[in-house]
Amino acid sequence: xxxxxxxxxxxxxxxxxxxxxxxxxxxxxxxxxxxxxxxxxxxxxxxxxxxxxxxxxxxxxxxxxxxxxxxxxxxxxxxxxxxxxxxxxxxxxxxxxxxxxxxxxxxxxxxxxxxxxxxxxxxxxxxxxxxxxxxxxxxxxxxxxxxxxxxxxxxxxxxxxxxxxxxxxxxxxxxxxxxxxxxxxxxxxxxxxxxxxxxxxxxxxxxxxxxxxxxxxxxxxxxxxxxxxxxxxxxxxxxxxxxxxxxxxxxxxxxxxxxxxxxxxxxxxxxxxxxxxxxxxxxxxxxxxxxxxxxxxxxxxxxxxxxxxxxxxxxxxxxxxxxxxxxxxxxxxxxxxxxxxxxxxxxxxxxxxxxxxxxxxxxxxxxxxxxxxxxxxxxxxxxxxxxxxxxxxxxxxxxxxxxxxxxxxxxxxxxxxxxxxxxxxxxxxxxxxxxxxxxxxxxxxxxxxxxxxxxxxxxxxxxxxxxxxxxxxxxxxxxxxxxxxxxxxxxxxxxxxxxxxxxxxxxxxxxxxxxxxxxxxxxxxxxxxxxxxxxxxxxxxxxxxxxxxxxxxxxxxxxxxxxxxxxxxxxxxxxxxxxxxxxxxxxxxxxxxxxxxxxxxxxxxxxxxxxxxxxxxxxxxxxxxxxxxxxxxxxxxxxxxxxxxxxxxxxxxxxxxxxxxxxxxxxxxxxxxxxxxxxxxxxxxxxxxxxxxxxxxxxxxxxxxxxxxxxxxxxxxxxxxxxxxxxxxxxxxxxxxxxxxxxxxxxxxxxxxxxxxxxxxxxxxxxxxxxxxxxxxxxxxxxxxxxxxxxxxxxxxxxxxxxxxxxxxxxxxxxxxxxxxxxxxxxxxxxxxxxxxxxxxxxxxxxxxxxxxxxxxxxxxxxxxxxxxxxxxxxxxxxxxxxxxxxxxxxxxxxxxxxxxxxxxxxxxxxxxxxxxxxxxxxxxxxxxxxxxxxxxxxxxxxxxxxxxxxxxxxxxxxxxxxxx
Numbered sequence: 001x002x003x004x005x006x007x008x009x010x011x012x013x014x015x016x017x018x019x020x021x022x023x024x025x026x027x028x029x030x031x032x033x034x035x036x037x038x039x040x041x042x043x044x045x046x047x048x049x050x051x052x053x054x055x056x057x058x059x060x061x062x063x064x065x066x067x068x069x070x071x072x073x074x075x076x077x078x079x080x081x082x083x084x085x086x087x088x089x090x091x092x093x094x095x096x097x098x099x100x101x102x103x104x105x106x107x108x109x110x111x112x113x114x115x116x117x118x119x120x121x122x123x124x125x126x127x128x129x130x131x132x133x134x135x136x137x138x139x140x141x142x143x144x145x146x147x148x149x150x151x152x153x154x155x156x157x158x159x160x161x162x163x164x165x166x167x168x169x170x171x172x173x174x175x176x177x178x179x180x181x182x183x184x185x186x187x188x189x190x191x192x193x194x195x196x197x198x199x200x201x202x203x204x205x206x207x208x209x210x211x212x213x214x215x216x217x218x219x220x221x222x223x224x225x226x227x228x229x230x231x232x233x234x235x236x237x238x239x240x241x242x243x244x245x246x247x248x249x250x251x252x253x254x255x256x257x258x259x260x261x262x263x264x265x266x267x268x269x270x271x272x273x274x275x276x277x278x279x280x281x282x283x284x285x286x287x288x289x290x291x292x293x294x295x296x297x298x299x300x301x302x303x304x305x306x307x308x309x310x311x312x313x314x315x316x317x318x319x320x321x322x323x324x325x326x327x328x329x330x331x332x333x334x335x336x337x338x339x340x341x342x343x344x345x346x347x348x349x350x351x352x353x354x355x356x357x358x359x360x361x362x363x364x365x366x367x368x369x370x371x372x373x374x375x376x377x378x379x380x381x382x383x384x385x386x387x388x389x390x391x392x393x394x395x396x397x398x399x400x401x402x403x404x405x406x407x408x409x410x411x412x413x414x415x416x417x418x419x420x421x422x423x424x425x426x427x428x429x430x431x432x433x434x435x436x437x438x439x440x441x442x443x444x445x446x447x448x449x450x451x452x453x454x455x456x457x458x459x460x461x462x463x464x465x466x467x468x469x470x471x472x473x474x475x476x477x478x479x480x481x482x483x484x485x486x487x488x489x490x491x492x493x494x495x496x497x498x499x500x501x502x503x504x505x506x507x508x509x510x511x512x513x514x515x516x517x518x519x520x521x522x523x524x525x526x527x528x529x530x531x532x533x534x535x536x537x538x539x540x541x542x543x544x545x546x547x548x549x550x551x552x553x554x555x556x557x558x559x560x561x562x563x564x565x566x567x568x569x570x571x572x573x574x575x576x577x578x579x580x581x582x583x584x585x586x587x588x589x590x591x592x593x594x595x596x597x598x599x600x601x602x603x604x605x606x607x608x609x610x611x612x613x614x615x616x617x618x619x620x621x622x623x624x625x626x627x628x629x630x631x632x633x634x635x636x637x638x639x640x641x642x643x644x645x646x647x648x649x650x651x652x653x654x655x656x657x658x659x660x661x662x663x664x665x666x667x668x669x670x671x672x673x674x675x676x677x678x679x680x681x682x683x684x685x686x687x688x689x690x691x692x693x694x695x696x697x698x699x700x701x702x703x704x705x706x707x708x709x710x711x712x713x714x715x716x717x718x719x720x721x722x723x724x725x726x727x728x729x730x731x732x733x734x735x736x737x738x739x740x741x742x743x744x745x746x747x748x749x750x751x752x753x754x755x756x757x758x759x760x761x762x763x764x765x766x767x768x769x770x771x772x773x774x775x776x777x778x779x780x781x782x783x784x785x786x787x788x789x790x791x792x793x794x795x796x797x798x799x800x801x802x803x804x805x806x807x808x809x810x811x812x813x814x815x816x817x818x819x820x821x822x823x824x825x826x827x828x829x830x831x832x833x834x835x836x837x838x839x840x841x842x843x844x845x846x847x848x849x850x851x852x853x854x855x856x857x858x859x860x861x862x863x864x865x866x867x868x869x870x871x872x873x874x875x876x877x878x879x880x881x882x883x884x885x886x887x888x889x890x891x892x893x894x895x896x897x898x899x900x901x902x903x904x905x906x907x908x909x910x911x912x913x914x915x916x917x918x919x920x921x922x923x924x925x926x927x928x929x930x931x932x933x934x935x936x937x938x939x940x941x942x943x944x945x946x947x948x949x950x951x952x953x954x955x956x957x958x959x960x961x962x963x964x965x
Contacts, residue, residue: 010629015692019636026644033360034652037240038260040321047328049190050183055320058084058179059171060312068166069206069874070835070955071926077162078126081203084182085130094189099129102876104219107853108860109868110210117844118864122853122884124876125216126205128162131155131225132188134198134335143221150225153341155198156334157229157291158184158327159214159281161207166925167728167950168306171315172234172298176241178203179320180232180327187328195335200226207281209835209954212874214281218289219854228339229285229293230330232323235278237304237314240360241323242653244268245282245295248350249367254333255294256355256363258326264356266519266650267299267657276657277664288859290341292350296326299653302660303455303722307948308940354521356649366521368512375509375524379502382531386498389538397546400623401488408551417551420621424486428493431480432687435473436680439465443672446712451668451777452746453712454675456722458659460708460715461672465679467705473683474690474698481691487624490632491537493688498534501527522646526681529642533635533685543628550623632689639685651678663725663746665770665778718946724749726943727952730785730935732959734808737801741785741935744770744952746777753947754781757939785935788957790924791831807831807959810920814965815885822914824965826884830922834875835954836882840918843888844869851883872954888916916965923955933957 007014040046044053061080067073082100089096104127109120133139137155142148160177164170181201188199200222204213217223228251234241243263246252255261270276282295298319304310339350352368393399403421442464446453454461481489501523508523545553654674662668718724726745733739741759743750751767754760763783770778791807810828815821822843830836844867856862867889873882930937933956939949 006630008630008633010632010689010692012692012694015632015689016694016697018633019640019686019689019693020697022636022640023644026641027648029359030645030648030652033262034240034649034656037238037316037318037322038360040317046321047187047325049187049193050324050328051186052317052321052324055179055183055324056312056317058182059175059315059320062162062178063164063169063171063175063312065928066166066169066926067162067164068925069163069209069212070833070923071166071928073926073928074163074205078128078205081128081162081178081182085128085185088182088186089189092186092189092191094132096185096189097131097133099127099131099220099222101125101127101129101216101220104216105852105854106216106219106857106860107850107862108215108857109862109864117866117869119210119870119872120845120848120863120868121210121212121872121874122850122882123206123210123212123216123872123874125213125219126876127213127217127220128203128205129217129220129222130185130201131222132185132195132199132201134195136196136338137198137225148221153225153227154338155200155222155225155227156195156331157200157202157226157285157293158232158331159202159204159229159285160232161204161213161281163205163208163213165208165306165951166927166956167308169308169311171311172237172319173305173310174207174232174234175312176234176298176315176320176323177232180324183324184327184331195332197335197338198225199331199335204281206874209874210872211279211281211284214284215288215860218284218857218859223289226289226291227341228334228337229291230327230334231280231282231285231293231295231297232327233280233282233295233297234310235276235305236298236300236302237310238316238319239298239300239656241296241319241326242267242299243294243296243355244271244299246353246355247286247292247294249353249365250337250339250350251292251294251334252353252355252363252365254337255296255326255330256365257329257333258363259329260322260325260360261357261363262322262360263296264519264650264653265354265521266356267653269517269519270654270657275666275670276661277666292339292341294330296323296330298323300656300660301722302657303663303725303948306950307723307725309723309948352516352518354518356521356646358645368516368518371521371524372509372513375505375512378524378528378531379505379509382498382502382527386531386535386538389535393538393541396542397548398541398544400541400544400547401491403547406547406551408548408555415555417554419547419623420486421488423484423621424480424489424492427477427480427486427489428496428687431473431476432496432684434476435469435687436676438468438472439676439679440673442468442709443669443676447669447672449713450715450717452662452717452724453715454655454659454668454671455662455717455724456719457712457715457717458655460711461675462655462679463704464708464712465675466683467701467708469679469683470686470690471698471701471705473687474693477687477691478693485620487620487627487629489691490635490688491534491541494530494534494537494635497530497684497688498527501530519650522650522681525646526643529639530685533639536631536635536638540628540631543626545623545626547623554622632692636685636689643685644682647678647681651675651682654678660722716946718749720945723946723948724753725948725950726750726753726939728936728939728949728956729952730788730933730957732788732804732807732957734804734959734961735801737804739785739787740782741939742780742782742952743939744778744780747779749947750779750781753943754783756942756944758942759783759786759935759938786938788924788933788935790926790932790957791833791959804959808836808920808922808961810961810963812963812965822888822890822916824886824916826886826920826963827881828884828920828922829879829881830959832878833922833924834878834880835923835925836873837921837923838871838873838884838886838918839921839960840869840888840916842916842918843867843890845871845886845888847887849885890914917963919960919962921955921958921960923953924957924959925951925955927956 065073067077105124107122110118138151160174160181162178206212240262243255244267285291354366400421403419405416405418408415505527508520511517658671726743729742731740760783765783767779767781770780808830813825815823927933927936
């Protein structure tokens with residue numbers, strides 16, 4: 001029985017067992033961190049001033065029903081929160097300043113694509129603001145003076161929004177954030193917890209519609225004392241709350257104080273570039289108000305986002321504790337930092353930072369300019385050190401790389417000794433390119449055949465990608481090693497890797513410097529580790545004999561001897577006696593008994609002991625027998641574990657954030673390409689040593705590949721726990737009495753789901769492509785639905801047309817002072833709603849004014865540069881009548897009228913006619929009572945279990961009337 005001579009040798013079983021163990025341990029640890037949440041403490045008061053049991057009960061009460069801004073439940077939640085704030089202050093015998101902001105309003109806008117026509121809004125806020133003064137704050141009540149200003153600006157804002165969407169209970173979006181704010185009030189009003197700098201706790205209302213609540217906070221006096229902020233958000237139900245955006249290193253270090261920090265700056269790049277189709281209050285606080293701060297949010301599962309599964313049952317107390325513990329640690333650190341805003345005169349802005357967690361236990365932070373300095377240092381110093389090492393090898397006569405032969409002068413003439421140093425040089429790039437092509441091809445195949453399979457089976461996709469890459473790479477590595485063995489495989493492989501990563505580091509450095517991509521830190525780490533592994537492989541060459549000595553030995557062994565005799569080499573190895581005239585390079589049919597080659601290493605290992613297995617027989621150049629091949633272990637431990645942690649975390653975050661965004665119109669092909677790319681990054685370090693793997697691991701992976709590929713190509717992509725979201729809306733023509741129900745989603749599943757809805761039976765279902773700006777695979781299906789009862793008609797005896805007509809009343813009057821002016825006044829009223837809008841189908845509006853609006857804030861342009869196609873109107877009271885004056889330029893098109901697939905009218909008119917067309921629209925969003933929107937109730941009840949219904953727009957029901965000016 002063979003015995004194990006060296007458990008760390010560069011032979012089949014040590015390489016297979018050790019490398020596989022390292023990969024499995026780290027991958028399993030990463031999966032545990034990303035799929036589980038730390039358990040909450042058993043004590044109900046884990047931190048002085050924090051009551052976890054109370055927070056959980058508050059969350060359950062808060063999320064008992066839908067609470068969109070345009071609902072009666074929203075008003076009830078507002079009153080309940082105000083009472084909770086007062087009761088917490090009373091229990092702590094504290095006197096924070098509590099503001100029920102029922103006076104602020106704001107007119108603002110957002111531009112459209114490519115600076116085209118956008119959207120304007122007028123919003124009346126109902127925010128709740130609590131100010132806990134710090135020990136170093138201005139103690140005067142300066143805000144009571146209309147022209148008062150604070151003497152300092154160091155307060156920390158902690159923000160969450162208490163409204164939800166009309167189709168979701170909003171447990172993580174944003175119920176957990178709200179109860180965290182309540183607990184922070186309890187914490188900072190607890191004796192001995194008073195902050196150094198003040199804390200402003202904001203419960204804003206209206207985030208879901210247009211980030212309204214955060215925008216209107218800019219008009220409140222407390223906005224003037226804030227310098228830093230912590231925004232608490234959510235996009236799923238459960239899991240860990242991740243830091244996914246940060247303005248600079250100082251505030252990021254505050255978050256690093258959290259007990260369980262989690263997140264990567266790579267997510268900031270993806271979010272900022274629209275990979276996820278949503279936005280948070282962060283863009284208001286940082287972009288418009290100039291605060292420095294953090295965005296902390298739950299990132300999945302996306303299939304529960306904005307649905308009835310975003311509830312406390314699917315969230316759990318562990319997730320609540322994860323965000324709450326982070327909020328306490330972060331806000332406490334921020335209040336001690338005395339940060340200045342980016343807009344303060346003479347203040348130097350904070351440095352952008354790169355960050356990532358390590359197994360959810362600690363946080364690594366690197367300033368962007370430090371990244372640049374380290375990258376440039378590695379780009380310059382890395383090649384120089386390698387070249388110096390090569391020079392030393394050359395000087396020591398041990399540079400076997402690219403050495404085809406060595407000239408040797410003899411008495412009877414010169415001779416060239418074959419060294420075969422070129423062998424293996426092209427192996428790594430050829431094998432890597434071949435192996436990389438397979439997961440990339442699979443990405444395209446899955447996208448074409450079953451593109452949404454990652455929605456519910458992302459791990460099956462990962463298993464398929466990983467197994468395919470390793471199988472193909474192993475097969476060609478073993479084939480190359482069998483036919484053309486070389487001891488320089490590792491040094492050549494790492495050298496190629498270093499060259500590629502040097503180029504990638506150049507690109508990453510340029511991109512970070514010019515485009516401020518803060519997620520490219522992994523390139524620097526990866527390149528540095530590849531450089532170290534490459535340098536170690538060059539140091540390994542110092543263990544080889546001098547080329548001149550080796551050639552002399554070979555010549556000595558070729559002296560005449562008896563035909564049957566064999567000479568012993570100096571170190572105890574058997575040496576063959578090839579024909580000195582045979583200079584041809586051996587092939588698979590050549591005899592293994594060649595000059596410069598050693599036979600039978602399975603019988604005698606380099607340390608003189610028996611090798612572990614006959615299968616470890618290799619035939620490499622004879623000069624390699626003294627090589628320190630045990631350095632493979634150090635190279636693997638240098639390169640693999642850290643890269644697995646760094647790149648693996650990014651890969652898992654990308655998977656969690658993107659694998660269910662295809663239902664929103666995002667590209668699934670991008671996800672599959674990213675998974676393929678991350679697979680290559682994670683497993684390419686294996687290629688230089690993969691020829692030493694035994695066949696058992698690839699055989700197992702082959703079975704995994706076959707099973708997962710068949711599954712990924714044939715399985716149904718949605719399930720009860722990973723539902724497909726369909727976007728619901730009902731539009732009513734209040735003049736004609738017709739109503740249309742719309743469901744938007746991915747094709748062909750939307751039409752399949754519509755067939756389950758009883759009211760669609762027997763109707764001509766129209767399914768057309770959705771807006772090209774969303775996705776080419778999204779479609780909208782429409783049919784005549786059940787009439788809604790949102791406006792509480794006074795008499796059911798009225799016809800639908802007569803009932804609808806009273807829901808919205810308006811009149812429009814032209815106010816032209818001259819023929820060149822285009823001015824009009826709208827007076828409109830919607831029944832049982834506090835949200836309406838004006839939609840202009842022709843010329844965009846250049847100016848508008850709402851009666852009662854506050855003076856213009858220069859930070860918030862009311863109309864974008866390209867004009868506004870819509871003016872959205874939100875009132876804090878019910879039964880409000882709006883008076884809106886508008887101004888527009890002359891249109892310049894020919895007269896036509898048409899209706900698009902979703903019921904919207906599109907008008908084109910002549911310049912001479914100087915007429916503008918459009919619609920007055922009112923919105924209804926309250927679906928808490930059955931029978932109010934029966935078409936929505938029907939869809940929720942009858943669609944398959946793998947379908948979730950969510951909102952398509954701010955209003956579940958839109959009623960409109962047309963106008964002509």
